[in-house]
Amino acid sequence: MKPYFLSIIAGIVCISFNSCKKDQYYIFDDIPRLQFGPPLSTLKLNEYTDSLKSETFFYEAQDIHQDTVYFDIYTVGETSKKDRKYQLQQIQLNGLENAIPGKHFVAFDDPAVANLYVIKSDSVHARVPIVILRDGELKNKTVNLGISIVENENFAIGEPTKSWRKLQFTDRLSQPNAWTTSYSTYYFGAYSVRKHEFMIEVTGKKWDQEFIANLASDQTSYYKSVLGMAVIDYNKRHPSAPLRAENGDLITFPN
Amino acid sequence: MKKINIYLLLLGCLSILACSKDKSNYDYSEAEHIDIEGIESKYSVISLKDTLKISPTAKSNKDGELEYRWGFYETNVQGRAEPLDTIARSQNLRYFITEDAKDWVAVCIVKNKKTGYSQYKTATVTVSTQFTRGWYVLKDDGNNSDLDLYLTPQNNVVNGKIENVYSAANNQKIEGKANFISFSSSYKSNILNPATYSNTRALFLVTDKDVQAINVNNLKKIRDRQNLFLGGPQTISGTTGAFVGSSANYVINNAQLYNIYAMSANTGQFGNKAMIDGNNSAYELSKFMISGGSNDPILFDNLGGNFVTLGNGYGSTMTIFSDDKDNDFSTTKNNQKALFLGMKSNIYLPDPDYYYKTVGYAILQDKTDPSLKSLCALEKNKYVLKIKKDSIGPSSKLYDASLHTLLFEDENLLYFVNNNQVYSKNLSNGFEQLQFNAPGGEQVTFIKHLKYSESGYAFNFFVVGTKIGSNYKIRMFTKNSGNLDPNPAQILEGTGTARSLIYIAPSVYDYTYPWSY
Numbered sequence: 001m002k003p004y005f006l007s008i009i010a011g012i013v014c015i016s017f018n019s020c021k022k023d024q025y026y027i028f029d030d031i032p033r034l035q036f037g038p039p040l041s042t043l044k045l046n047e048y049t050d051s052l053k054s055e056t057f058f059y060e061a062q063d064i065h066q067d068t069v070y071f072d073i074y075t076v077g078e079t080s081k082k083d084r085k086y087q088l089q090q091i092q093l094n095g096l097e098n099a100i101p102g103k104h105f106v107a108f109d110d111p112a113v114a115n116l117y118v119i120k121s122d123s124v125h126a127r128v129p130i131v132i133l134r135d136g137e138l139k140n141k142t143v144n145l146g147i148s149i150v151e152n153e154n155f156a157i158g159e160p161t162k163s164w165r166k167l168q169f170t171d172r173l174s175q176p177n178a179w180t181t182s183y184s185t186y187y188f189g190a191y192s193v194r195k196h197e198f199m200i201e202v203t204g205k206k207w208d209q210e211f212i213a214n215l216a217s218d219q220t221s222y223y224k225s226v227l228g229m230a231v232i233d234y235n236k237r238h239p240s241a242p243l244r245a246e247n248g249d250l251i252t253f254p255n
Numbered sequence: 256m257k258k259i260n261i262y263l264l265l266l267g268c269l270s271i272l273a274c275s276k277d278k279s280n281y282d283y284s285e286a287e288h289i290d291i292e293g294i295e296s297k298y299s300v301i302s303l304k305d306t307l308k309i310s311p312t313a314k315s316n317k318d319g320e321l322e323y324r325w326g327f328y329e330t331n332v333q334g335r336a337e338p339l340d341t342i343a344r345s346q347n348l349r350y351f352i353t354e355d356a357k358d359w360v361a362v363c364i365v366k367n368k369k370t371g372y373s374q375y376k377t378a379t380v381t382v383s384t385q386f387t388r389g390w391y392v393l394k395d396d397g398n399n400s401d402l403d404l405y406l407t408p409q410n411n412v413v414n415g416k417i418e419n420v421y422s423a424a425n426n427q428k429i430e431g432k433a434n435f436i437s438f439s440s441s442y443k444s445n446i447l448n449p450a451t452y453s454n455t456r457a458l459f460l461v462t463d464k465d466v467q468a469i470n471v472n473n474l475k476k477i478r479d480r481q482n483l484f485l486g487g488p489q490t491i492s493g494t495t496g497a498f499v500g501s502s503a504n505y506v507i508n509n510a511q512l513y514n515i516y517a518m519s520a521n522t523g524q525f526g527n528k529a530m531i532d533g534n535n536s537a538y539e540l541s542k543f544m545i546s547g548g549s550n551d552p553i554l555f556d557n558l559g560g561n562f563v564t565l566g567n568g569y570g571s572t573m574t575i576f577s578d579d580k581d582n583d584f585s586t587t588k589n590n591q592k593a594l595f596l597g598m599k600s601n602i603y604l605p606d607p608d609y610y611y612k613t614v615g616y617a618i619l620q621d622k623t624d625p626s627l628k629s630l631c632a633l634e635k636n637k638y639v640l641k642i643k644k645d646s647i648g649p650s651s652k653l654y655d656a657s658l659h660t661l662l663f664e665d666e667n668l669l670y671f672v673n674n675n676q677v678y679s680k681n682l683s684n685g686f687e688q689l690q691f692n693a694p695g696g697e698q699v700t701f702i703k704h705l706k707y708s709e710s711g712y713a714f715n716f717f718v719v720g721t722k723i724g725s726n727y728k729i730r731m732f733t734k735n736s737g738n739l740d741p742n743p744a745q746i747l748e749g750t751g752t753a754r755s756l757i758y759i760a761p762s763v764y765d766y767t768y769p770w771s772y
Contacts (some may be wrong), residue, residue: 017401102333165583216519216522217519217520218485218515218519218520218521218522218526219485222486222526222527224571225526225527225571226486226527228571229527229530229535229571232530232533232534232535233535236534236535255570255571255572
């Protein structure tokens with residue numbers, strides 16, 4: 001038998017032995033990173049939940065001058081035995097009315113809140129408090145706050161698509177977070193402030209985030225029917241001025 | 256290429272093919288089968304009283320010791336998944352029944368321990384309580400209502416009675432004069448598990464001041480007017496009713512229609528009242544309905560003169576039936592008032608129709624000239640209603656009739672009451688015939704045709720309820736060619752005024768009876 005043939009056989013045998021080697025586990029050996037995420041309760045449902053939140057002082061008593069909105073933030077990498085500070089910054093949102101620090105919200109480096117931006121020891125998650133202020137001009141407008149993570153001595157930035165959050169707030173009636181696209185499609189139609197006011201007038205309910213989020217399906221159908229009927233009756237009473245949204249569209253509820 | 260390489264290549268290919276596993280079956284012996292004997296297809300037991308006893312024998316055609324396991328599971332569940340509960344591991348089953356009243360399935364699983372082969376056999380176990388089989392009579396004393404239960408433990412002959420059984424179970428009577436009683440096996444409640452709303456066999460008791468859903472197993476009230484509606488407590492008034500149609504529970508209150516689509520997740524509370532059209536026009540439903548578990552109801556709006564339905568049991572707006580091209584009356588704005596609507600038959604039409612053809616009759620009175628009355632044959636084809644009119648002349652006994660009912664899927668007769676006399680009217684030739692003359696002092700309070708097909712308990716009765724003083728008498732007649740036999744097969748007697756009755760058994764469900772007067 002030719003020598004080169006023996007070499008091929010030997011080569012195959014060597015490759016076979018090597019191919020049986022156990023694959024090693026990949027261990028995270030990157031630097032600690034930080035990124036936003038959904039609330040713990042919805043962690044497995046949609047990792048992009050809560051990238052945009054809305055808040056309004058509309059339902060609060062007049063002596064309430066500030067409120068706190070929470071986002072959720074997660075570390076990537078090993079935990080630490082000591083508390084680790086993280087840093088946020090406001091990002092300017094093009095084409096929108098941007099919130100002004102000190103006027104519409106407490107700046108992230110303000111001593112009153114700076115120490116709240118901490119990942120506790122042995123933890124991989126924290127709720128991020130954003131303190132918003134009830135400025136008088138919010139009665140007439142909605143402001144937007146863009147938030148992003150800033151790299152510091154403890155954390156680099158995680159996935160770029162999860163490095164930011166956006167908050168809209170006002171002192172007027174505004175679209176609750178639970179009024180989603182599917183909510184519009186199946187139950188209450190397109191959102192408008194006038195429709196929202198009408199729903200409150202007809203039902204006597206707040207129709208705020210908590211109320212909508214906790215509405216059982218048969219109750220949702222019930223209110224949809226009640227409101228659809230109420231719009232018809234309103235338009236019969238006001239034949240020359242049917243109920244319209246602020247953009248001029250007729251207000252309707254899906255059948 | 257050298258020859259040696261070609262040989263090696265061929266050898267390699269053959270070697271690969273040679274390694275394929277032979278999966279052929281060379282076992283030519285007979286496959287194992289286990290014969291299980293001694294299990295009936297159906298058992299009837301009473302909860303908290305009976306022990307289910309089954310002594311099967313099993314034999315395998317293979318060697319090995321047989322082991323037995325008994326399971327028990329629930330049927331007709333919705334809103335939850337029920338596991339198979341193992342109730343015994345012995346050959347002979349001795350199982351004290353504590354389950355709720357309805358149909359369950361017992362499974363006997365026999366396994367050959369040596370071969371691992373298993374075979375099973377099932378039996379339907381119909382569980383009853385003392386409340387789940389018998390005639391329920393809804394009655395009142397003029398102000399408040401109650402139920403009397405006539406027990407039929409062995410067959411359709413009454414043997415035992417529990418008077419005022421509703422108030423005995425609930426420590427109070429139902430407010431208002433009795434109106435109608437109906438039943439639903441798909442009504443949702445959380446009485447079995449507070450966290451889950453699931454199918455509950457419920458009676459609907461309707462008076463002129465309340466509508467209640469009560470649990471058939473123990474007659475406890477599930478909901479009443481205080482919490483039966485999603486909008487909060489409701490005042491019950493005017494025209495009232497409760498019935499089942501196309502997978503939905505319906506209630507009529509103050510002549511308005513409310514529904515629960517039973518196939519959706521719900522809490523057993525009725526939603527907003529249905530609109531009659533997209534303009535939310537006013538309407539006033541009559542109390543009469545032509546309905547059944549498998550088809551949309553036919554209802555009548557006395558205010559607008561419209562025949563209406565609610566398609567498929569859901570939606571916020573009713574549908575006014577379209578006219579057939581040959582209609583004698585329009586289905587809409589016909590200026591009529593309903594004196595009666597009833598179901599005659601409900602037949603499923605197979606390929607290519609795939610729908611239930613519902614036939615009924617209506618007695619309508621002209622609103623402009625109330626002396627004009629007509630008997631109308633109705634035929635529902637989905638959303639088209641065919642109406643053929645036959646005028647009722649003043650000389651007809653039907654002209655001044657007060658109560659009516661049709662023989663459902665039996666002889667082509669309409670029964671009615673005129674001056675405490677029960678007549679039949681042949682719907683083919685119009686011939687009217689006296690069938691029953693209420694004895695002196697008795698006043699007829701309701702008539703109804705009811706039939707039921709469960710083996711051992713089957714009946715086909717024409718029922719006449721009368722009032723004499725403060726007592727009632729309910730005569731159950733058998734028929735001969737549509738005519739009542741001279742003497743009733745049985746008579747139920749009690750206190751109060753009987754207005755409605757229903758026969759309930761574990762096998763009764765949404766589709767058992769037509770819902771109609």
